[in-house]
Amino acid sequence: MEQILVNGAILSANYALIALGITLIFGIMNVLNFAHGQMFMIGGLIVYTVCVVFKLPYAVGLLAAAVIVGLIGMLLERTLFQRVMRISSREENTMLLAVGTALLLENIALYVFGEKQRGIPPMVSGVYRLGSAFLPANRLLVFAISLALIAAVLLFVNFTRQGRAMRALAQDRTATMLMGVDVNRISMLGFGLGAALAGIAGGLLISVSGVNAGIGTAISTKAFIMIMIGGAGVIGGALLGAVALGFAEAIGYALFPGSVTYLLIFTALILFLLIRPQGIMGKPWG
Amino acid sequence: MAGTSMRYFEARGLTVNYDRVRAIADVNLAFDEGQVASLIGANGAGKSTTLRAITGLVPLAGGEVWFDGARIDQLPAPRRVEIGVAMVPEGRRVFPQMSVRDNLLMGAYARKDRGAIASDLERILVRFPRLKERLRQGAGTLSGGEQEMLVIGRALMSKPRLLLLDEPSLGLAPLVVRDIARLIIEVNRDEGMSIVLVEQNSRMALRVSQYGYVLETGRVALEGPSDNLLNDPKVKELYLGG
Numbered sequence: 304m305e306q307i308l309v310n311g312a313i314l315s316a317n318y319a320l321i322a323l324g325i326t327l328i329f330g331i332m333n334v335l336n337f338a339h340g341q342m343f344m345i346g347g348l349i350v351y352t353v354c355v356v357f358k359l360p361y362a363v364g365l366l367a368a369a370v371i372v373g374l375i376g377m378l379l380e381r382t383l384f385q386r387v388m389r390i391s392s393r394e395e396n397t398m399l400l401a402v403g404t405a406l407l408l409e410n411i412a413l414y415v416f417g418e419k420q421r422g423i424p425p426m427v428s429g430v431y432r433l434g435s436a437f438l439p440a441n442r443l444l445v446f447a448i449s450l451a452l453i454a455a456v457l458l459f460v461n462f463t464r465q466g467r468a469m470r471a472l473a474q475d476r477t478a479t480m481l482m483g484v485d486v487n488r489i490s491m492l493g494f495g496l497g498a499a500l501a502g503i504a505g506g507l508l509i510s511v512s513g514v515n516a517g518i519g520t521a522i523s524t525k526a527f528i529m530i531m532i533g534g535a536g537v538i539g540g541a542l543l544g545a546v547a548l549g550f551a552e553a554i555g556y557a558l559f560p561g562s563v564t565y566l567l568i569f570t571a572l573i574l575f576l577l578i579r580p581q582g583i584m585g586k587p588w589g
Numbered sequence: 590m591a592g593t594s595m596r597y598f599e600a601r602g603l604t605v606n607y608d609r610v611r612a613i614a615d616v617n618l619a620f621d622e623g624q625v626a627s628l629i630g631a632n633g634a635g636k637s638t639t640l641r642a643i644t645g646l647v648p649l650a651g652g653e654v655w656f657d658g659a660r661i662d663q664l665p666a667p668r669r670v671e672i673g674v675a676m677v678p679e680g681r682r683v684f685p686q687m688s689v690r691d692n693l694l695m696g697a698y699a700r701k702d703r704g705a706i707a708s709d710l711e712r713i714l715v716r717f718p719r720l721k722e723r724l725r726q727g728a729g730t731l732s733g734g735e736q737e738m739l740v741i742g743r744a745l746m747s748k749p750r751l752l753l754l755d756e757p758s759l760g761l762a763p764l765v766v767r768d769i770a771r772l773i774i775e776v777n778r779d780e781g782m783s784i785v786l787v788e789q790n791s792r793m794a795l796r797v798s799q800y801g802y803v804l805e806t807g808r809v810a811l812e813g814p815s816d817n818l819l820n821d822p823k824v825k826e827l828y829l830g831g
Contacts, residue, residue, distance in 0.1 A: 464698065471684050471695050478682040480646065483670030483699025483747065 305436035307550075307557050313442050315549025316449035317508055321522065322529040322541035323456055324500030330473035330536040331493040333394065334384060337401040339501050340522030341408035346372045346502025347514030348412060351421040361426045361510070365448075368506035369499045376498025379404055380491045405519060412516040422513035445507045452503060453542070456496075460538065469493045473536065528572055534585025543583055597622040597657060597783060598751060604651035605635075605642050612638040613807040616652070618785075620800055625777050625784040627794035627815065629828055630804035636787040637679055639804070640753045643785070644676045645669050656751060670699040675749035679756045679787075681736045683743075685729030689720055692728045692739055696746030706746070713742050716775075734765035741772065751783045752776070758790045766793060773797050791828040795819045803828070 321343060328336045336342075346368035353364035387400050425441035432438070460466040468489050471479045480486050505514055505522075525548060532547045533540025548568070555564030596619040603616040613635035620626040628636045641647045643654055645666035654662040661669055675696075684692050693713065697706045714721040717738050723731060728739055737757055744752055754773065758766040770793050776782050777797075788794035795801050795815040803811040803824060811824065818824045 464694075467687075467691055467695055468698060470687060470691075474684045474686055475682050477646065478678060478684065479695075480666055481644065481670070481676050481678060482695050482743075483667045485665075485667045 305434040307553050309433060309436040309438050310556075311546075311550035311553035313446045313511075313549075314552055315546040316446050316453070317504055317511075318525065318529060318549050319453050319542050319545035320449055320500050320504035320507070321526050322533070322545045323453065323538065324497040324504070325526045326497075326530060326536060326538055326541040327460075327469070327493050327500070328497035329530070330538075331469055332380075332384065332388070332397075332490050334388075334397045334401060334494075335527075336497065337398065337523055338379075338405035338408055338519070339497075339526050340519035340524070341405045341412070342372050342376065342498045342501035342519075343505035343508075343522045344514055344516060344519045345375070345408060345412055346505030347509035347518075348416045348421060348505075348516070349502070350506035350509050351423055351514070352416070354423050355421075361423070364423075365503060365506045368502040372502025372505075373495040373499030375408075377491050377495035379498075380494035384494070385487060385490070405523070409516060409519050416516055418516055420513050420515040421509065423510050426510055441510060445511055448507060449504075452500070456500065457538070465489065465492065528568070531572060531576060531582055534582030537582075537584045537586075540582055540584035595655060595658060596620060597624075598626075598785075599655040600639070600643065600652065601655070602652035603639060603642050603649065603654070605638050605647050606650045607638075607647075611807055612647075613642070613804075616804070616807075616809055618802060618809075620783065620785075622657075622783055623777070623781045624800060625773070625786060625798040627786045627788060627798035627801045628804055629788055629791040629794050629801060630810075632789070633806075634804040635807040636804055637755050638807075640676060640755050640785065640787055643753060644674060646676075667699060670747055671701070673748070673750035674753070675744040675747045675751070676753040677740045677744045677755060677757065679759065681733070681740050683728035683731070683736050683739050685727065687728055688725050689728055689731070689739060690724045692743050693720075693746050696743035697748075699747055702748075709746060709748065713745055716772075717742050733761050734768065737761065737765075737769055738772070741769075741776070745776070749782070751785070753785045753787075755787045756789060757786070758788060758793055766790065770797050791824070792819075 321339065325336055325339045328334055349368040349371055350364035353359050353367050354361055383400055383404065384397060387396055427440045427444055429440040430437055431440060431443065460469060468479065468484045471482065472484065472486055472489050476486060508514065529544030529548050530541060533544030551568050552564060555567060598620055600616060600618040604614050605612045616639055618626065628639060630636055638647065642649055645664065649662055653660060656674065661672065684695060693710055700706060719735055720739055720742060728736065731739060757769050761769065773784060773786065774797055777784055786794050786798055795818055798815045801813065801815045801818045802809050803818065
């Protein structure tokens, strides 16, 4: 029981980074980022490259993952998404673009890193005991970093000038322009921040369970599950969805054989969406 | 511009097309610092388009905008806010899921003198005591009149020199419209603020303003001191309900 709580909490914190990132991008730009899982994967493989291939400290790897994946996000936004949003009148077009981006990133990753499962040795060794539960020090560190980043993102979005502009842009683009906001710049920053969070999440999880070039779609699916549970575009909903999925997974893996857990999660999700299609905290109209 | 004396604000020959359909054509406006100018006319006459052209929300197909001696129609829209042109859009458009306080702070986004923002917020809350009571509330929960006050306050937070108001009375009860009209007069009087007021409520607009323009199908059909327009038989018949 205590082990389930510990595992659930650790998973939830990592998932929250993924859900926060995809929510930022969706909220600000109305783009459902199908490439989010691929950004996560690239973050993980960057950490692998920096720490295992170049033998640099983990902190350097994590920073590189954040910066490089963030820059990839900003570049994609500026060159592809902004243009498609400007010239197309149908919202599906950005979704198709995101799917294409996912395939592009995945194939680049296959080419550069190969298809092998990659992991890194734990950053810290040792195991703590929490009641009857085992808590590896490495997972505790991952948990702590995740929590600190969640707090930092929430503080940024709620209390800084740029964060306020991102929230404003998510609510009313025209009104935001009238405040003197360079909306193209803010949406590029938002996309970059969302991507960087995916990269960091991948960089953290590679020290726990490893990452391979094909993991992206599975991660994107998890991200979608979280925002479907919590409500798309709502930051509180993203966190709630992350906790729900993290604990559902921890409980499921403890009680059932591996593949049954996600079968049950999907079944429960479909039933839940029949009752509340907008998610727990989502608005019924969008 | 040698030889001509320039007014504080001048729009010359403004022309805007939407998908090749002409929305406004050859609209000329001019007024002095500290004046309130009103734009009245029927739905679709081009009043909002004129304001959107001044702020840069829509591109010009022709014409120039001059403000305080500088040509501004080639500046990107955010830059125009920085130099002191603020617009309150039609339909209010508060940021509904943000607090009243955050809405007001968004108004100050483009300011360079960030140190003065806190004291200006205090000053604006003195003018809008209702907003002060609701500072932490979500803006979407305010009444229509309160939302209109909020968006005017939000625009004032940018410390504008020219305030463009698009249909501030739209959808408000007559008593609330009176409050808004009084507010516009006070802002103009107390701060010497130059204001362009677009209104379907022509009577209110002409009473508040010193100079008025009547737009018809994208062109200025009539202009003059507001008192004259209030007594003009044609204006009376078409826009003031006989």
